[in-house]
């Protein structure tokens with residue numbers, strides 16, 4: 001396999017061309033900062049993975065010149081409904097939010113990566129592939145990356161946008177504090193008859209686990225559910241049983257497009273920077289996919305870091321972005337605990353309180369703002 005030629009020096013080396021690294025690269029390219037972005041894969045991943053793009057991320061993508069293109073590939077959804085089984089508890093709407101994008105955009109992650117990559121190329125840059133970064137050593141003036149091919153790249157700064165098992169984080173010595181969720185997560189993209197229809201994202205509480213059903217372009221639905229034990233690749237019969245138990249009489253699965261089971265950790269890096277090494281995206285934080293915030297937080301990290309490097313305000317990056325990750329992890333955790341409580345009294349109190357609280361416009365707006373990540377502007 002031929003590798004794209006690699007320069008020997010750069011101001012900023014970005015390790016990883018997922019959504020975080022690409023958002024950072026586009027931000028630096030637009031600001032005229034010298035950088036090199038490498039990825040170990042010969043080409044970008046083409047799987048669905050994160051399917052939700054929140055309003056704040058669309059504002060950031062607008063700054064990067066990619067929002068309109070992505071919106072054209074996705075499905076805008078303005079309602080978020082919460083149920084306990086088939087009992088409706090609360091609906092949050094996004095259409096009154098003070099943003100040019102008063103909705104959640106449902107679109108597969110590969111499309112988000114694709115529009116960022118096209119923008120990067122339009123700005124005259126590209127990802128260097130396939131280069132696996134095998135080692136990073138820093139000194140006072142910069143850092144040296146060594147590829148598995150033996151080639152080296154000298155950089156003023158190195159950004160680890162290399163995902164959860166980040167080699168840059170390992171080299172930096174920065175801790176990754178947190179733990180793993182006990183249960184596994186099932187993800188499935190299906191075709192189905194779904195009685196709430198494609199106009200809402202729905203979250204269903206239940207003692208067996210949390211279930212999210214969200215529409216995708218092309219008439220598909222994305223299902224995310226916490227499950228104590230699940231097969232590695234759940235089939236449509238498994239998904240149908242799960243929905244029958246948790247969302248009674250609402251779903252008739254007609255086909256399975258893709259499915260996966262994985263375990264999730266919730267961790268935040270103890271610091272986002274150690275000298276010349278900086279972390280962003282999944283390298284800096286991982287959490288439950290239930291709120292659909294992992295990729296969103298990563299894209300916003302990439303943009304914030306790009307602006308910090310372009311304006312010489314790197315010291316503010318960790319102070320700005322680490323509290324956001326801590327808040328996202330805490331929010332996802334709280335939501336999971338409230339949703340899956342097995343304590344009958346707590347469940348009853350929750351089911352009485354939520355519809356009452358849902359009548360308060362200020363609370364509905366606060367929830368919509370939190371979900372849309374607009375409080376992280």
Ligand SMILES: Cc1cc2nc3c(=O)[nH]c(=O)nc-3n(C[C@H](O)[C@H](O)[C@H](O)COP(=O)(O)OP(=O)(O)OC[C@H]3O[C@@H](n4cnc5c(N)ncnc54)[C@H](O)[C@@H]3O)c2cc1C
Nearest residue numbers: 016018019020040049050133162163281282292293294295
């Ligand atoms: C099955 C699945 C489902 C998911 N569903 C959701 C969801 O519904 N909602 C949500 O918000 N999030 C979801 N996520 C998480 C979401 O995909 C991540 O939050 C997002 O991809 C993070 O982007 P990133 O760019 O920080 O890291 P990644 O997307 O992990 O990108 C890291 C990149 O770095 C490269 N790399 C790694 N190590 C090296 C190295 N040593 N040298 C060179 N390159 C390297 C990798 O090849 C990769 O391209 C899901 C993830 C998975 C796996």
